[in-house]
Amino acid sequence: MKDFITEPARNIPVIAETDICIAGGSCTGVFAAIRAARLGAKVLLIERQNCLGGVAVSGLVNIWHTLMDISNKRQIISGLTEEVIDRLYARGALTKQNARSSSYNFNPCELTVLLDRMTAENKVKVMLHTSYSAVVREGDKVKAVIIENKDGRQAIRAKFFIDATGDGDIARDLGISRFVHEYIQPPTAVFHLQGNMDGVSLRELIEAHGKEFGLDDDWGWNTHVAGVQDITMRADNHVFGVRCDRADDLTAAEIEGRRRAMAFVDMVKAYGRSGEHYAMTNLCSYIGIRETVHYDTVFRAIGRDLLLGREYEAPILHGTYPVDIHHQADNGITFRYLDGFEQTIYGKGTRTVNGNWREREGLTGEPAQFYSVPFDILVCRDYRNFTAAGRMINADADAFGALRVMVNLNQLGEAAGTAAALCLDSGCDQRKLNGRLVTAALNRGGSAL
Template sequence: MAGTDYDVIVMGGGPSGIAAAVAAAREGASTLLIERYGFLGGAGTAMMVNPWMSYWAGGSDQVQLIFGVLQELIDRMTEMGAYGHPKQITAFDPEALKVVAERLCKEAGVTLLYHSFLGAVQMDDSGHYIKSVKVANKSGLVDFSAKMFVDATGDADLAALAGATVNKGRSVDGLSQPMTLNFRMANVDVDRMPDRKEITRRYLEAKKRGEIRCPREDVLWFYANQPGVIHFNTTRVILKDATNPWELTEAEIEGRRQVQEFVRFLKKYVEGFEHAYLQTTAPQIGVRESRRVVGEYILTAEELLAACKFEDVIARGAYPVDIHNPNGEGTILQHLKPGEWYDIPFRCLVPLKIENLLVGGRPISATHEAHSAIRVQPIAMAIGQAAGTAAAICVKEQVLPRQVNVRQVQESLTKQGARLGIEANRNP
C-alpha cells in the first residue's frame, strides 16, 4: 500500500536492491523500493551487463556459492526459456529479468516506486540518524521516512548524502575503474565468426591504423540468448568520475562514439558481421566503481585471495580480483585457488557515523582492489539480501545494525535459501 512511512526503505532497484527489498518484506517489514528507472535490474538491465559472472567456486568439482534470491531469479527466467545458452551458461535476457524481478518483489509484498531520483537526505539533530529521503518525480519533491534504510544505489549515493565516510577509486590517485557502454550486434552469422584471439588481433591492427580509439587491449564478447546476437562488453571510458554528472554525461557520449567505431570495424573486418547491425546500446553506461563506504571493517584483496572466512559471514564469493586499468590499457586478474571461496563479513555493510543505514551491493566497505572482485551482480545480490534481512530484523528487534545479532541474520538467510558455509572452519 502506498504511503510515505515504512519500516525499511531500499534505495535503488538493481541486483542488490531487488534482493534487499524481497528479503526485508519476507521478514515482515513494510518495505518501499525506490528506483530511478521504470524497471528493476540495474546493472543487468539499465547497464545491460551480461552474462552474470561466476557464482560458484571453480575447480574440477564446481560448488555453487550463491543461492537465495539469485537462484529464484534464475529458476524463473529458466522457466521462461530466457536463461542460459549452450556456449554461455549464465547469459540471461534483460527483458525477462525485468519481469521476474518485479514479480518477485510484488509477491513478497514490496511497494515499488519507479521514476524517482534520490535528491536529498534529512538527518536528525545528532547527524547520525536518517529521518527521511527526498526524491524527485512527477509529483515534484516527495519525502519518505523509515526506521531503517538500505543503500542499494551502487554508488553509495544515499550514504554520501547522509554524511557517511566514503572513498573513491584507488588509494594512489583516486581514479576508479573505467566505465563501459555495453552493446549488441544482431543478424550475426555466429558459425563464421573467428575466435576471440583472432578478433582481438584484427582489433589491435585497426587501432594501429587509427581506425579505433579505445583504450582497451582486447575485444570482450559473449553469446546472448537470442540466435544471431552477440553481446559486447568492450568499450572503455577512462578518467571519468561516475558520481560527477558532467563527467558521467561525457562518458555516455564517449561510449557511443566508441560503439560506432566498433560497429564499423566488425562489419568491415570480421567474418559473420557483414550483414549484422547494431541492435541496441545499454540505456546507461556501465559503472564498475565509484564510491565505497567506510564501515566497521574494511575488506582487503589479500583476504579474498587467501580465502578468508569470518564468523559474521553474510555472503560468499569466488570471483577473482579483476581490475581494469583506470588509466588505459591493461587488466589485472588474480584468481583464488580452485575450489576456494571468500567470506564477506556483516561488518562491511555497517557504515561509520550513520546508525540506521546498511549498505547493499558493491559500495560496501572494501579496498579498491577487493571491490574489483565483489562488485559483480551475483555477489552484490547476496550482499543485498543480507542487508535487507538485517534491516528488517533491526526493526523487529528494535536494535541498530551495530547491535543486531548476526547469528539471527545468518539463520534467516539460511531459511531463505542462502548457503553461507558456516560449518567451515573460521579464521579469527
C-alpha cells in the same frame, strides 16, 4: 568564487510511511527488498530508471558467475540469485556456460519482467522514474528521504533506509567518510550486435583499422544473449580517465561510450566478414559503471584475505569470482584466482602473461575453496538505521575487483534487507545487531552460508 542562490523553504508532502525504504532497484536493492518483505517488513523501493535490474538490465550486462566453490563440489551461493536463475531457466531465458569461471548467461529483457513479478509477489511497493534527492536526519537517525518524480518533490518516512544506488548517494549526503581507489575501474557502454563475427579477429581489426574509427588499443569481452539467435552482447571498449560520480564526467563518458560502441559497429561493417549484415540492435540505456566511490563501514574487505579464504563468525556472502582488475594505465586486465592462477592480458589481447601468485608467495597446502565476507561490512558507524549495499562496498582495490560482480552484490543486498528487518523486529540499532543472527536468518531464507 562560488555563486549560490538560496532555495526558498517549502513544505514537502510526506507520501509514504513505511518500515524500510530502499533507494536503487538493481538486484542488490530488489533482493534487499524481497528478503525484508519475506520477514514481514513493509518495503518501498525507489528507482530512477523506468525498470528494475540496474546494470544487469539497463546496462545489458547479462552474466552471473558460478554458485559453486572452486572444486565445483559445494554450492556456496543460493538464495534469490538461485531463485532467479531457476525461473529464467524455466523460461528458456538463461543458459549455463562452462569455462574457467563458469557462468549463467541470461536475457536482460526477461530479467526486467521477472523482477517486476517478484517484487509484486512479495508485496514490495515499487516507484519507478523516482530519484532519491535528499536526506533528512536527526542526530544519528535518518528520518526521511526526499524524492523527485512526475508528482514533484515528496518525502518518504521510514524506520530503516538502505542505499543501493551504486554510488551511495544517500551515504554521500549523510557525510559518511568515503574513499576512492587510485585506479578506478573504467566504465563500458555495452551494446547488442547482429551479425556473425566467427573468424573475425577483433585484435587484428583494431590494430589495422582502429585509428580510422577512433578506437583505442583496448579490449573487452562479449557473450551471447540467452535464447536469442544471431545477437552478441559486446563489452569491447572502456572509457578511461572518468569519474562517473561527477556530472560532467558522467555526461562525457556516456557520449564517448556510445561513440565507441557505434565506431566498433562501423568498423565491423567495413572490415568484418564480407557479405555479412552487421547492425547495432540495442544500446545500453546508460553506461555501465564499474566503480566510483566507496564508503567506510566497520569492516573493510582486503583482497589478500579473500584470496586466502579467511573465515568469519558471521558470514553474509560467499564467492569465488577472481580478483579482476581492468587497468586504467595500460588498457589491460589482470585476473587472480583462488587456486593461485594469475593472468594478465594487455591491450587488444596482444600479450598474455600467466603466473601463480601462490607459488610466488611461497604458499603451500590446499588453496581456499571460496571466500567470505562478514556482516560488519554492512555496519555503518554513524547512523542507527542506515546501511548501504552495492558497488560502493568498503573494499580495497583487489577485494573490490572480486566482490563487485553481481552474484556477490546480490548476496550483499539480501543481507542488508535481512539485517534491516531484524532491526525492526528487535527495535535495535544496526550497530548493535548480532551478525550471527543475520547469518542464521539468511540461511533460513535460503542462503547457502
